[in-house]
Amino acid sequence: MKDYTNYTTSDLILDDSFRRWVLKNPPDESNFWKEWLTANPGQSENVAIARQFVQNMHQAHELLTEEEIQHELSQLTKAREVKEIAFTPVLNRISWLKQAMAAVVVLGLAGILYYTIQTKLNPPAAYELRKSQWGEALVEIENEGTGQKTVDLPDGSQVTLFPKSRLSYPKAFASAQRAVNLSGGAFFNVTKNPKRPFLVYANELVTKVLGTSFTIRAFDKDAKVEVIVKTGKVSVFSAKEAGAETNAPVLSGLVLTPNQQVVFDRKELNMKKSLVSLPEPIAPETQKAAFTFTNTPVNEAFDKLSNAYGVTIVHDTSVLKNCEISAEFTDESFYEQLDLICKAIDARYGTVDAQIVIYSKGCSTN
Missing domain, CATH: 2.60.120.1440 (Jelly Rolls)
Incomplete structure (x- = not known):
């Protein structure tokens, strides 16, 4: 079995097994290349470019002429700002596979390099790249x-x-x-x-x-x-x-x-x-995070609010042990409820790593 580890884009395009996988996808080739891609994730970009090139060549083989090859090469040459690229006519009316292969040879030094450069400057969307990789x-x-x-x-x-x-x-x-x-x-x-x-x-x-x-x-x-x-x-x-x-x-x-x-x-x-900017209750949609607190320990109020929204509220229970809250919440948002509770006990809060942290000096027993 060949060692494809260091294959370039052009190497892949010229490989018989790779082209069979792209164009016909037989089970044995499909299994091999999927496993190889999994083992060599760094080759995914080369594979995506080579797959697209082979597919494009296959789709265009009936229309490909020597004149068109020359024109395409000229356009690619201008795009790369290369002054001179030697070109030897190689195409006659031969089978499409030989025609495609000849085109790859002709355009390999110019077209593939240009396409690779352009792809790196304007990489294909991750979505399209993955579709190609999944194969x-x-x-x-x-x-x-x-x-x-x-x-x-x-x-x-x-x-x-x-x-x-x-x-x-x-x-x-x-x-x-x-x-x-x-x-x-x-x-x-x-x-x-x-x-x-x-x-x-x-x-x-x-x-x-x-x-x-x-x-x-x-x-x-x-x-x-x-x-x-x-x-x-x-x-x-x-x-x-x-x-x-x-x-x-x-x-x-x-x-x-x-x-x-x-x-x-x-x-x-x-x-x-x-x-999130507007936390929502994690209870079923038919229920609201509505609370009525009457001389309720504030530690208990924070716990209820935390459980209702699935948001961790870090608070020192020993510091807040003497703090109580009396309030009724119905349509207030999570942050509105938090604001009102903190104001009632002269506390403040901050957000640290997606958690609410309560800062307070506690409450007097008088």
Whole structure:
């Protein structure tokens, strides 16, 4: 078996096995290249470029003429600002495979290099790149309308796809995991299955869950990628660092709980975890986080608020042991309730690592 470890884009294009995989996808070739890609993730960009080139050549073989090859080479030469490239006519009316191969040889030094340079300067969207890497028949749903679109997945999970968004996934999920590919925004309500993690690939992030509901916003042209949790827990990884952790039936990485979010800055390449701007009760929608406190210990009030919204409120129970609160909350938001409680006991709060921290000197017993 050949050692493809150091193969370049042009090496892949000229390889018989690689072209059979791209054009015919026979089982033995498909299995080999999928395993090889898994073992050599650093080659994914070369593979994506080579696949696209082979497919384009295949689609255009009947129209390809010597004159067109010369014209294309001329255009590529100008684009690369190369003064001179030798060109020897090699095409006659031969079979399409030989024609395509000859074209690859002719354009290999100019066209492939130019295409590679352009791809690095304007990299293909992560969504398209992953579709190419997965290399199997995928179901693709696109929401071209102005309203939301519901998508039912093979495992019973449901996705609400936002406008101008796309979702692709296998017809049947693998036995070890359930993976989908997202471009745009969507709300996921995932069927619980601890033995088969559910993975959402969206731009530079991978979101892993065992069963929960959450929102992802990952539009190709946006500067940031957001993951917002409604119920349950999710873990978020950089796509480059996910590795084998995505297959494990446990949550690791950056773990988010209800009303928490992570924002990935695509320019600075960093993730920031925080609370959402408007936390919602995690109880069923028919219930409200409504409280009536009558001379209630403030420690108890904080605990009830924390449990209702799934937000950790860090407070020193010994310092607040003499503090009580009398109030009735109905339509107030989480932060409004927090403000009123803190004002009543002359305290303040801050947000640290997606948690609320209460600062207080305590209450007098008089």
